[in-house]
Amino acid sequence: MFNTKKTALITGGCGFVGRNLTRRLLKEGYALWIVDDCSIGLHCDQWLPGADRRREVAPGVIEYDGGRVIFVLGDARDFFSGRTELGPLEQPIFGDVFHFAAVVGGRLVIDGNPMAVAIDLALDALCFNWAVRTKPDRLLYASSSAAYPVDLQGKDGAVALKESDIQFGGRLGQPDMTYGWSKLTGEYLARISHQHYGLHVACVRPFSGYGEEQDLSYPVPSIALRAAKREAPLTVWGSGLQGRDFVHIDDCIEAALRVLARVKDGSAINIGSGKLLNFREVARLFARLEGYEPEIKPLEDKPVGVHSRYADISLMQKVLDWQPVISVEEGFGRVLRVAHERKSKGL
């Protein structure tokens, strides 16, 4: 085993959040195992620093940088069930576990293929069963703001969502589609894992995380690309009056690590900016950063989800002694720079 201070497992480590966390943990001296079936994520060869120093130790099991990273290309459900063929390797007892593997897919998938998203229930159930058996030091479960009751996010009377709006043992409300239901169930399993099995486990409820290398199926990078192409009119989905709470991925990662260090009883903390921005404002901001003034055109036939989803960040500020530091102007500026690179590659 590579000699570093801690070995962490990241499921879904080839996805948007996972890739960013991987780079951060490598900087902090971790050795890592990544399990991802690359149904959405990018193979480690395409993005891992030092990917040229690789060795296949078993079919679909690749060691990078002398064992600093072990990449298991496969289904996390098999990994948790001990069905993955690891060749000469054995699953270590992990220090930290970051469970990110999930069918996510943006609004089109959440609304358009809810049964595919329901697979997340199986992934999470197997993850927590595995964790209470193998007892890693700490586990972070990626829940979501989609776990919040949708009736608090309507056109009339949307509120800043606070952690206590979900009460296990009290009011749970109706989460957002199968995606929200699976996250709510995952959070319940996290609590059970702590209360009945003593696992150190923390949950995060990220709002709309965005960043430079996010897939173009997400609104921020795709509006950025349209603005980089100076599309006029500049289109947004739905009326464009629906709003979200945007938080840059670097802030998401910092918050997640702080939550893991401070929460161990399976409870959840929001990760958000606390600010609501509607999609017309998003488009206008990108246009301003790009230096033009297009008409903003709504595409009414596109799925939009709830009307207004934003975080109350008072518990996050209190528990983490911290709040996001990257403003939307700064973060969207970074995304726009990447949009120009994408444009020059013909995307």
Ligand SMILES: NC(=O)c1ccc[n+]([C@@H]2O[C@H](COP(=O)([O-])OP(=O)(O)OC[C@H]3O[C@@H](n4cnc5c(N)ncnc54)[C@H](O)[C@@H]3O)[C@@H](O)[C@H]2O)c1
């Ligand atoms: N990005 C956000 O703003 C945000 C917000 C709320 C919650 N989350 C949660 O954070 C986690 C990571 O999200 P993301 O934005 O990186 O999504 P993503 O789709 O980019 O990453 C998910 C990864 O999981 C992998 N995966 C899917 N099914 C798998 C399986 N059965 N076995 C192994 N790997 C599998 C995919 O290939 C992908 O690489 C998810 O659990 C998501 O629900 C993200």
